[in-house]
Amino acid sequence: MDYQHPRVREVAALLTDKKRLSKDGKSILRAPELGALYAEIGGLPAADRASFGKEVNKLKSELEKLVNSNDAQTKKLPDIDVTAPFDQNVEEGRRPGPLSSANGSRHPLMAEREVILDIFYRMGFKAFESRQLDDDYHMFESLNFPEGHPARDDYDTFTTTDSLIAPAHTSTMQNRVLKKLKSNLDKKQPIAAIIPDRVFRNEDMDARHEHTFYQLEGIYVDRAIHAGNLIATLKTFLQEYYGKELKVKTQPFYFPFTEPSFEFALSCPFCDGKGCNICSQSGWIELLGCGMIHPNVLREAGIDPNEFTGFAWGCGIDRLVMMKYDIEDVRHFEAAKLEFLRQFR
């Protein structure tokens, strides 16, 4: 259907769309927009009335045809010249092209990932991507979680019917990265790497829990690396990230792939430890798990744990972004709602 009059064209597009989106297609024949077109005829310059009226009639009969043919909805559109830069018979001002820059936005998680990456690049860390589908060896075994180990219970993993795993932590890359950068150690360079990427946990969703989220893994191995280095490195990163002096503390924890293991907390950067909503009035924010890489993990990657030691950590990126912008519901991140996204233009 092609119409000369813009108003008829507009109503035609609108009603054709409506027909597709509604179950009861017949309602478009009684649509007020169609009635409005007839009403408009009288108000037009005399010269236009005849052609306008003709087009409105044509539209009505086209719509009737559309309503009466059930397969109209699934009608194939004619072929076009896909190599052309624009459609034929279309004037320059009506050719679709990029929208105004003012509409564009980066996703806040991806934008923040770049802020974090930038700090770690400056600190001398290399970055790696993680996998979204991996095997048991990398997710568990190479990390000193033997088959049947109760610590596996703490990782609510999704598994596939082919016995693959949706990684529940970015540590699924640890063995690969250690192997890949092992030669650094021979060159008297440390292994320093971060892995900021997507992970999955099989847990029910609410405002604070997502089954899909982003984690920041860090790995550092060299001669004579000790637990004090670990805490200092994390503290340095966080102070740079928040742009202020912070206090940090650790709590012993248990992970099979680090020994010793810690939970790491920082003094709340939003209230300087005085207590606010973000830190639940405690003055502290528990942010991440970390520890000294277990000798079995180093050994599995072919690194002699008697010669080299190292540390690793894993931190949630979603949490950092939620705190930064005071985002109330983690589920917004994967919802692709323009209302949310365009706030980050």
Added chain:
Amino acid sequence: MKVSTQWMKDFGGQGLDVPTDKLVETIGAQLGAVEETTDLSTHYKGILVAKVVDCVDHPNADRLHVCKIDDGHKADDVERDDNGYVQVVCGAPNVREGLLVAWIPPGAVVPSSVETSEPFVLEARDLRGQKSNGMLASQKELAIGDSHEGILVIDEPAKPGDSFASIYKLNDQIIDIENKMFTHRPDCFGMLGVAREIAGISGQAFTSPAWYLNKPQLPVSGESLKLEVVNEVPELVPRFMALAIANVEIKPSPIWLQSFLSRVGVRPINNVVDATNYIMLLTAQPMHAYDYDKVRAQDKGCDHATILARRPLPDEKLELLNGKEISFGGQEIIIASASKPIGLGGVMGGASTEVDNQTKNIILECATFDMYNIRRTSMAHGIFSDAVTRFNKGQSPLQNDRVIVKCAELIKAIAGESAGYASELIDLNNVTTVTKPVVLSADFVNARLGLSLSIAIMKQLLQNVEFVVEEKDNNLSVTAPFWRTDIEIPEDVVEEIGRLYGYDQLPLVLPTRSLKPASKNTMISLKSRLSDRLAAGGANEVLTYSFVHGKLLSSVGQDSEKAFELNNALSPELQFYRVSLTPSLLEKVYPNLRSDYVRGEDNEFVLFEINKTHNKGDKDEEKLPKEWQSLALLFAADAKTAARKYQGAAYYGAKRYLSFLLQESQLNLKLVPLKDIKKADLESSTWVSQLVKPFEPGRSAVLIDELNKIRGIVGEYTAAVRQALKLPDFASGFELDISVFEDQLPGSGYIALPRFPKVEQDVTLRVPKTLEYAELFDFIWDKLDSDKPKDTFFTLVPLGIYQKDEDPKHKKVSFRLWISAYDRTLTSDVVNELLDQVSKKAEKEFGAERV
């Protein structure tokens, strides 16, 4: 794991005599995160021991009694009679003169209501004409068990006016430490273990009680109950101990025992069951008690009771203590009589041999089960009991003899005078592991902690928690005590020393590094470059789930057989790994068009996502599923916006975005109509085969690289897709494998600017309608390039394409040419000649006519 500070004080109290907040801080820093602390003393504030000195029936109520109580004149502001006694009305059937009871005076709170939303504060009030000052409390009201039949009768030495809390050590702090911290510390699932740790982290030496440290005296058998114990699965049950106890009197436990269980969240049942639970909470070793006679009755005609550990047989069933009937998978460890299962070993006992009020004789079991087997069984049957929590951490079998004897002694003490040991203490011990000392140097420890501790300090720290430490040539030889199962390698000892010393005392220094700059990750950088570009082009970056509904796959024509499927999806909406990103974006169109948010402005948007896709066909060099690095974009406008702003096919909207993106990297991808692609090429990889499915062949083009490989697609969606996903007419998009950009350096393809003026000239060619634009453009470009005067530089852009009804076989395509030379001013004659020449060639090639 809830611990009671009062209970732990039974072991010496090292480190416990500090303010609670300090204690919690120390535990947090050196043992594990504290989830919650409860100050029990506040729950029992004001509650007094009182003696019932007079008890008469209520004149106006059948079941009530009017009591006078003696509280030693302790309570203030309460009405007293001439003798100084207080009147309380009580409905309990067991109230009588002479009892010592717990009195909650007016103004005090009923303990069971303290943690509810409405704490119940007592007052003096009339009950059918009689004044009642507060209440005499039942166990339930005092939050000590469930018993509500009568009031609690104090069973410890006490006198009127004593604080009730002090009689039962209820001035207590309950500290709840996260279980997760103890995944490798089975010993810390008992009060004894935690008390020892608290001493250790407070820098004080701890000594376990003698009954625990020393090999126990075997109880002497009195009256004989014949008991046979068999272990058919020694590899899964390394130690199995049992003992029969005869003539037990089943009744409620003493209040102190019920009170200890209640405060850490364990419900009192009866004295025998309570004793096993108490011992478990004390030592972390789960126990079980069977009714001896019920066990024996399982095996008809048998003169003795048999318990054996074995695998289940096919078709066997068992009703558990929680009432659930289970059948077995075959891998479980069961406890059985000679003929029938009577318990799911290490997980939960069976109902048929439960100890109840009629029980006279019992069998006490203290066994160790394989932690992995227990974990699997627990998962398979969905049972997460206190025993499972402990056994799946790997309890030390070396403490079983101490534990069973301690438990037997407790039962003998609280189950009536005639209770007595009635069998040998049976010990089927298959433990072969020997605790070997771990040898390490002080340097090894200090290097990993960044400290310079002396051997003496290390030794002291370890000895405080009962390690045996010997010093040999600057080395430490460390032998873990028998209850520890987590010390195997030198790093374990480092952790122990670091924790006991205090991680908050480590020196915070950064590692030293060289000046070598870290190179950036090219793929991550590429992704951010592309995203920045598209966002600058007005598009919105989205992230959507990697998992999709099978229905979404089928509605866009993709094959769910090619998609990885989750075993344990949260919902059908998240059942499959997506094989391309486009369907995820298509799903987001309708909700966004419908949302109130965009009403009022132009209701149009461009969404894009950069993410990974997977399919069952394509593998990577690790033989794992290939992770396709994909970028998908979708341009949609509602009918009204599209009618107002745009004309023609929506396809060209997506195409413009694609050119905008490719331009950034000077990337040349050829567009070939999807309808012209051979089936074999569409099946060159599973990725391609699924990628193209949502797209309409007559209105889409595939992107072909220099090696003739398909790297993406741009187009409109098929009618079926548009209908299924409620797309507007104006919707188009593209998806491509971004690794195509990887070798391409970003650049503008800059060309030096000629100093001489450029000549502008338009040319319109009338060509056959079926001639593809690209073919024409490329031809003109090539000819211009080959025929142009030397040292010139030109630009050619399309102006318009027109196809009129009056000339149905042809279309007219107009271009504008700018051309300039680097060393001279070109004349329009030269340019016109050039265009004529090129047009002639086009005429020959396509029958084009310059108009």
